[in-house]
Amino acid sequence: MTTLQQTVFVVDDDVAVRTSLALLIRSMGLTVEAFDSAHAFLSVCDPERSGCLVLDIRMPGMSGLEMQEELVRRAIGLPVIFITGHGDVSMAVRAMKLGAVDFIEKPFNDQHLLDRINQALEVDRTARAARAERATLASRIDLLSPREREVMERIVAGQANKVIAIELGLSERTVEIHRAKVMTKTGARSLAELVTMVNRAG
């Protein structure tokens, strides 16, 4: 597995905060891209790019919260770390409910920030890996014929070959052949593995 290129996207309207934050994150050895508004970020945002967002909660135009809602709508799964001023607790709570990783009060401790960013990047990596796995599994399951799929569903549900044969009006032998095809096409080496795969593929 090659190392994933991850980027920290900073969105803050205050030029001093934005610039200093970008420098700090860069000094941590991370890749940074900074934007002065939600719109500026959204217009170039690529769902394929991995990373996380460091987002000012209070911005003119589209606020950090509104941007988060927009990300959810667009199914862009980038984890969000909000940076907040004092007294924005109710906003922060709302942000957390929408799935923000964390919020950090300004001014922030760099180690704390670095921990949060690393955590967010990890979340994104995991999520992307899970999504990739799910996509692989789904494509394997797609290889099954309709009849094989019917058999697989019943195997996973724990039915014995005999029961499946009666239910589907097949000979027990035919069920056994379908079952072998299912195992080959999905690449599952055991019943347990197959059950896990199907569950993960949703």
Added chain:
Amino acid sequence: MSSTPSRFDQINARFRGVIDAAVDGIVLIDENGVIETFNPAAERIFGYQAQEVIGRNVSTLMPEPDSSRHDGYIKRYLAGGSPRIIGIGREVVGRRRNGQLFPMELAVGELHDLEPRHFVGMVRDISQRRAMEQALAAREQELRLMFDGAPIGMFTAGLDGSFNEVNPALVRMLGYSAPDLLQMRCLDLTLEADRGALERAYRGLVSGMRSSFNRQLRWLRSDGEVVSVELHAAVAGGSMSAGFIIGQVIDHSERVRSELESREARERLAHVGRVTTLGEMASAIAHEINQPLTAISSYAQACIRLMNQGSADQQLLLETLQAIAAQALRAGDVVRRIRGFVGHRDSDRESVALNDVIASVLELAAIDAAANQAQISTELAPDLPAVLVDPVQIQQVCLNLIRNAIDEMMDLPEPSRLLHIETRLGEEGVEAVFTDVGPGVAAAMRERLFQPFQTTKVEGMGMGLSISHSIISAHGGSLRYSDAPQGGARFTITLPVALSSV
């Protein structure tokens, strides 16, 4: 010697001269009331020539009912009745030739040694004197009303300072009854420490060196409480021996105390108002200070990391340190603006340009406006005359109006949150007009708009407009509400033009 007058003629001529020269009118009648003599003074008084009335009944000279009864009066007297007027003299009403009636003093005497009997009437026209007396009485009554009804203490006193008359206000002020006061002198009321000053002023008055004086004194009420008074005393009545003193006493303590109290209360309220307004703005202000602090700490931590890594580029470090310095100044600037606004200090009026006051408010209000995505536009008239105000208090009022306007517009979409501030010269002074595009003030709220504890805000105390109104009133100006032509609220501050700039 026919050319030599007889003795009788001489005497007659002499009396004739006396009668003609008399100041009073003299009318001689016989026992039937027929006029025989009518002197020049009588001619002047009644307006008749002597020859017009001689031979006519004297009743011509009097109005009804005396006129038709006069013959009866004479008959009754001649028949032995007791005299009603003869030898007594009294005030009666006379009738002039032109029909005008007038008051006169009449003295009647009987000439006993003539046969038939004669009577002489001496007449003095007192209409002018009567008119003067009536005018004097009216004037007296007028003065009496002023004296009794005056809101300040008044008295008259002899030159020795003992009271002759005291008015009800003075009685109320001092707590003594009027009869008690009339037994006292000004000096008796005066606090020991102030007696010297009063006596000196008094001597100047009595010696004629000055006609009046003004003194701040402490007087003792009947209950022992000290009253600070301002005594104005003047000598009246011309000559020193007949002179008296007119005194006017203002209860200074009451006025001073209430003025001081209301001013202190106003300033305390203004301070509370400023702090409250700042409290309402706290989130915006905290944000504004936090921004540079965040930048500073981030820059600094980045520098530390870069230097620890040994990868620090000198130029980058230099630029970062410069950025840190600039951000520190930015934070200091916000603090300075707040300190200038919130500092508690005495009211200090100076002649300033209202535009400058508004410009300084905008420095601070801009933070709030930006935080709430509201736009403030201004239209400040050039060359406005100065106003005499406490700039900090007026800032407070302006900031309060801006704060309210922004609050009122928060339900509107961001781009349409507009507050327009205009200054101009109106009829009653310099005006500052704040027009927002919010919902305006509901009709039900309008009447109580400037009363305390009226609010539509969940967290508001409802003091802002009340304080603002009292501040502007204390400056002799007005704070008024009207609906803006395009909807929304419009508040107009009017401040009188400073005298020096008129």
